[in-house]
Each structure stands twice: as structure tokens, then as C-alpha cells.
Amino acid sequence: MIEDPIEKDSRESYFIQISDIVAYTLYLYSVRNLLNPMRNWSRRSLKVLNYGDEVSAMDRLLPVLNTKASRNNQYGIVHYPK
Numbered sequence: 001m002i003e004d005p006i007e008k009d010s011r012e013s014y015f016i017q018i019s020d021i022v023a024y025t026l027y028l029y030s031v032r033n034l035l036n037p038m039r040n041w042s043r044r045s046l047k048v049l050n051y052g053d054e055v056s057a058m059d060r061l062l063p064v065l066n067t068k069a070s071r072n073n074q075y076g077i078v079h080y081p082k
Contacts, residue, residue: 022061026077028054058078 010016031039032054041049058065058075069076 025054025057027080029058029075030079031058031075035059 004013008016010020026048028041028045031041032051040046041051062075065076067076068075070078073079
């Protein structure tokens with residue numbers, strides 16, 4: 001989906017902001033749950049989030065996720081390299 005073909009800063013677009021939030025949530029989930037459970041998030045993230053909040057956020061996204069993409073992950077996440 002393209003909101004506007006002209007490049008713009010995320011401050012100027014709710015669509016880009018939502019995309020950024022979803023991508024960052026997926027990143028936090030991947031770091032903590034798929035890649036290395038012992039790896040910590042950045043201090044900046046921990047100022048506003050607790051471990052486990054990423055799972056709650058992924059649960060909220062569940063209705064719009066393609067869960068059939070992977071049988072190994074409840075959210076349909078496929079991570080390479082394995």
C-alpha cells in the first residue's frame with residue numbers, strides 16, 4: 001500500500017507511523033522470543049515497555065496477521081536464517 005508516492009517524514013503521515021510501530025513491535029518480539037531470549041532490549045525501550053508487552057502487542061495484531069505463513073510460530077513469523 002502506498003499512501004503517497006512522495007517521500008516524507010513519518011511525522012507527516014499516520015500510515016508511516018503505524019507501519020513503524022508494527023515493525024518495531026515485530027523487532028522487539030523477534031529479539032526476545034525468536035533470536036536470543038537472554039538478549040536485552042535497549043534502555044530507551046525499557047523506559048516505556050516491559051518484557052512481555054511485545055507479546056500483548058502481537059496478540060492485538062493477530063486479527064490482521066497472516067498466521068498461515070508459518071506452522072512454527074503462532075503469529076505466522078518466518079525468520080531467516082534459521
